[in-house]
Amino acid sequence: MINVFEFVLGVVxxxxxxxxxxxxxxxxxxxxxxxxxSDLDAELHALEERVRVLERIVTDERYDLKRQFKDLEG
Numbered sequence: 001m002i003n004v005f006e007f008v009l010g011v012v013x014x015x016x017x018x019x020x021x022x023x024x025x026x027x028x029x030x031x032x033x034x035x036x037x038s039d040l041d042a043e044l045h046a047l048e049e050r051v052r053v054l055e056r057i058v059t060d061e062r063y064d065l066k067r068q069f070k071d072l073e074g
Contacts, residue, residue, distance in 0.1 A: 057063055
């Protein structure tokens, strides 16, 4: 027959195994998400760089001068 100590030890062991498996399952999608986040960060960085280049072009004095010449031609 099982005594109280063995019963409590069995319950603690079952809870420990359950929590370990639960933590493992919850952490797996985070690893995949981390990869997606790095892809999104790279894409965001590329878009920010493109916006910087466009801002530089639009604020350039020569761009404004070329636009004024085109307006005069048209």
